[in-house]
Amino acid sequence: MLATNVRPLFEEAPALSDCSGLLGLFDRSPIEHLSAGRNIFFEGDRAEHVFAVREGNLRICRQLHDGRRVITGFLSSGDIVGVSFQNRYLHSVEALDNVAFQRLTKVSFDKELIARPDLRHALLSKLCDEVAVAQDQMVLLSCKSAEERLCAFLLARLQSSVSQGGEPNVIWLPMTRLDIAHYLGLTIETVSRTITKLAGQGILSADRRHEILVLRKAALQQRAGEGSAEADDSLDGTVRHVRL
Amino acid sequence: MLATNVRPLFEEAPALSDCSGLLGLFDRSPIEHLSAGRNIFFEGDRAEHVFAVREGNLRICRQLHDGRRVITGFLSSGDIVGVSFQNRYLHSVEALDNVAFQRLTKVSFDKELIARPDLRHALLSKLCDEVAVAQDQMVLLSCKSAEERLCAFLLARLQSSVSQGGEPNVIWLPMTRLDIAHYLGLTIETVSRTITKLAGQGILSADRRHEILVLRKAALQQRAGEGSAEADDSLDGTVRHVRL
DNA sequence: CGAGCCATTGACGACTCTCAAGAATAGTGG
DNA sequence: CCACTATTCTTGAGAGTCGTCAATGGCTCG
Known part of the structure; x- marks a missing residue:
């Protein structure tokens, strides 16, 4: 087992992005809508469906026994x-804004997959x-400072914003500071x-609540510490050698 | 994508445990040996094989650009x-003690799987x-104190030790304190x-370097935070309520 | 316009890291 | 078998980062 954690009975995963052909499976499902603050499902619910997000943003949460939220x-x-x-979801999924999604029962999802x-x-x-992403996050949480974490996060969001058609230097943040x-x-x-500190150093400008302007991307990358492979300006498919 | 991290080009996973029928695939592979400190492979190596551990213990490492190790x-x-x-490993795998393992090329692994x-x-x-485990670890790293982390880790190792045939209250630690x-x-x-503090509180006894004796498992679970409901009882009848 | 949420900023304190030294253990060679 | 060395582990003192508590300000919405 990768980690030494005790979760022998659970096997759930996760959220999948950029799901190539997989999204096609949902084509015949009706589109459902959800407003900010509402959940697609809750931690502990019986896991009977698989969902594809079509519009909007959501957060994936887990709750600790003492109320702390991750x-x-x-x-x-x-x-997706x-x-x-497993038959129960391990986390809640909650809309950050207006969301459109489709669902498929796990059974029919499996059937399609077999075919x-x-x-x-x-x-x-x-x-x-997904595992790679989770492990990246583990590394980040393991040994990076607050500044490194935030810079890495902002760079990731920048890439996400750009790939969804935004300006090349504008980060769109659908989530709150608390979510971050x-x-x-x-x-x-x-x-x-x-954020205030980075703004003071002229690296970014955060006038609006949900929008951050990147002024010096290189500085951001430097502070993110080891962007590793994606250090460069991405977007093109050129895979660079990752040596350390 | 589950996490917002940027790793669009990488898809590697991980280490799989308790691999039911999967282990059978390696039956015809010769057994190879490795002594402590040696690697099965390094981060960045071309990923051409899949490996099954037969004996011994190993650690999975990632290196940050500045030398930090996770x-x-x-x-x-x-x-496994x-x-x-992907065609490169994202982490190194290094023997903690004498290790025996088998390998299969990715190609033949895939072939067998298709059949x-x-x-x-x-x-x-x-x-x-695997994803669930990684996310558990994310939660742990996200918001648990040093004591909570260590208690959770020890409980996991206890379970692992016991399931490998050890005494019900003895934790075997093949790794060093630095690894932990x-x-x-x-x-x-x-x-x-x-560890010293927990020993001082009579929760465990750590006389030997690689062996920890659990004296009050319930207290350990309580301190692990969210070991949740499974009641203690533990080893002796005298279960005392331990508050923090 | 007021209520409520969210974000910012400040002062303070605690937890953990860093630096440093010493003790215990393991490994090596005589 | 016993020094001798190297590594690992423990313990201490001090510092720094980040969390906690608290107050203020800005935005949104009824």
């Missing part, structure tokens, strides 16, 4: 969530991707202070 | 590592499990101090 990820258009081999080897491969591949804090393992105050 | 997991007998959809739907399902299931620290996102000093 955000393990964010979702947006094109992501709820894929699972389509290409999609099975896509799913497997996306699952591997819960995602990065920080407090809202630290997130706020760090 | 341990993302530990492996032992029955675990190297499953990947065996049951194994495909097992793999998918294990991948989901790098796994939990702490320093070696903090790990050491925390």
